[in-house]
Amino acid sequence: MPLAHRLYDSALVLAPSGRLDHDNCEAFREELAPFLERSAKERLAIVLDLAGLEYVSSAGLRCFMLAAKQAKAQNSRIVIAAMQPVVSEIFQIARFNLVFDAFPKVRDALAALSPAAAAAFDRG
Amino acid sequence: MRVRFWGTRGSIPVALTSADIRDKVAEALYRAQGRSFASVGEAYDYAVAHLDFSLTHTFGGHSPCVEIENGGDEYFVCDMGSGARPFGAHVLARQSGRPASVNVFMSHVHWDHIMGFPFFGPAYAAGTRIRIHGCHDTLEHAFRLQQAPPCFPVEFSQLAAQIEFVKLAPGRSHEVSGVQVTPAPQMHSGDSYGYRFEHGGKSFVYTTDSEHKLENRAQTDRFVRFFHGADVVVFDAMYSLADAISVKADWGHSSNIIGVELCQMARVKHLVLFHHEPAYDDATIESVLRETRRFEELTRGARALQISAAYDGLELDV
Ligand SMILES: [Zn+2]
Numbered sequence: 001m002p003l004a005h006r007l008y009d010s011a012l013v014l015a016p017s018g019r020l021d022h023d024n025c026e027a028f029r030e031e032l033a034p035f036l037e038r039s040a041k042e043r044l045a046i047v048l049d050l051a052g053l054e055y056v057s058s059a060g061l062r063c064f065m066l067a068a069k070q071a072k073a074q075n076s077r078i079v080i081a082a083m084q085p086v087v088s089e090i091f092q093i094a095r096f097n098l099v100f101d102a103f104p105k106v107r108d109a110l111a112a113l114s115p116a117a118a119a120a121f122d123r124g
Numbered sequence: 125m126r127v128r129f130w131g132t133r134g135s136i137p138v139a140l141t142s143a144d145i146r147d148k149v150a151e152a153l154y155r156a157q158g159r160s161f162a163s164v165g166e167a168y169d170y171a172v173a174h175l176d177f178s179l180t181h182t183f184g185g186h187s188p189c190v191e192i193e194n195g196g197d198e199y200f201v202c203d204m205g206s207g208a209r210p211f212g213a214h215v216l217a218r219q220s221g222r223p224a225s226v227n228v229f230m231s232h233v234h235w236d237h238i239m240g241f242p243f244f245g246p247a248y249a250a251g252t253r254i255r256i257h258g259c260h261d262t263l264e265h266a267f268r269l270q271q272a273p274p275c276f277p278v279e280f281s282q283l284a285a286q287i288e289f290v291k292l293a294p295g296r297s298h299e300v301s302g303v304q305v306t307p308a309p310q311m312h313s314g315d316s317y318g319y320r321f322e323h324g325g326k327s328f329v330y331t332t333d334s335e336h337k338l339e340n341r342a343q344t345d346r347f348v349r350f351f352h353g354a355d356v357v358v359f360d361a362m363y364s365l366a367d368a369i370s371v372k373a374d375w376g377h378s379s380n381i382i383g384v385e386l387c388q389m390a391r392v393k394h395l396v397l398f399h400h401e402p403a404y405d406d407a408t409i410e411s412v413l414r415e416t417r418r419f420e421e422l423t424r425g426a427r428a429l430q431i432s433a434a435y436d437g438l439e440l441d442v
């Protein structure tokens with residue numbers, strides 16, 4: 001799974017896409033690892049832009065949980081944005097809505113994290 | 125086979141409170157606004173047809189006890205939770221004086237799974253034959269211990285029934301009075317075992333108090349083989365997935381999401397959610413059932429998986 005990324009001031013926006021399940025969740029974790037390290041070093045928050053994620057299984061949800069735990073341990077934060085309806089429903093059913101703050105759009109997530117990040121997003 | 129649920133709650137028995145009943149009645153009356161019923165029967169029909177299960181029923185509060193009827197004279201039952209008390213009354217009534225032969229299969233000996241045994245009527249009837257099957261070395265010790273002073277007035281050795289303990293080897297198929305039974309080891313504090321019953325071309329899996337580690341692919345594959353093609357799987361769906369893999373990781377239980385995924389992989393026909401969280405009220409369990417059905421719909425492959433939530437009193441044809 002290609003993990004597109006962009007930096008807006010103090011927020012890293014990562015955009016996994018396709019399906020996240022048993023077969024590719026370990027690869028996803030490996031791709032995510034350097035970004036988590038970077039977020040700790042540079043004090044960056046992470047926004048997972050899920051607009052391109054079509055489906056997530058329990059194994060994929062576990063990756064999100066592990067990432068959230070690591071972020072919490074290193075005093076950083078991960079939020080979710082732009083979930084497709086199916087993924088949003090799965091989050092709800094698995095009670096992941098209680099684990100992550102989720103926002104309708106990437107800009108909403110950035111605005112909640114810092115005005116500077118939202119301003120950087122607006123500048124494009 | 126026919127499966128009858130005598131106890132479906134996990135960890136500790138619970139009872140409906142007077143506030144629960146009051147709220148159900150008030151809500152039912154509110155929903156029936158503007159209607160009048162000429163008879164109780166008419167009101168009953170309306171309730172069954174138009175009101176939610178959680179308003180007109182309760183999932184019940186007895187801890188695990190699930191009977192399997194195979195059409196023969198002997199009884200088969202999984203676990204001796206508090207549901208064993210009404211199950212025992214059923215056995216005595218049905219036998220009407222004739223001694224019963226009861227085959228018990230124990231998932232493990234945590235208290236919620238053995239606590240009904242001191243109240244299991246047939247254990248006090250001379251002539252009853254009870255064979256308690258399980259894979260734990262501590263099986264007999266646990267049954268004797270819970271009836272030892274100062275915890276219970278009648279010691280195990282005073283029970284009138286003829287009681288034997290039968291150790292089963294996990295992973296192997298055993299023939300017990302015409303039924304094929306295969307135990308499988310499960311992840312739970314002190315270990316637990318699931319059972320697969322096969323009779324008359326049908327298969328039934330009882331798998332409770334079992335945690336599934338998503339990262340353990342070998343374990344997943346083993347359970348997919350254990351469940352494979354089963355007509356009914358009774359599954360420990362006590363927690364949400366988020367709880368099961370974070371704050372309640374290593375507590376030894378699983379979630380509705382994992383139940384659906386394993387049953388889909390194993391091409392199971394019917395998944396029954398079981399070992400309900402004692403803190404959940406009826407409306408919560410009903411909404412978990414609704415969401416689980418929706419999750420199945422969202423993730424459905426070539427064939428649909430039927431999903432139910434077990435309740436005390438539920439009977440299923442397998
Ligand atoms: Zn239990």
Ligand SMILES: [Zn+2]
Nearest residue numbers: 232234312333
């Ligand atoms: Zn247990």
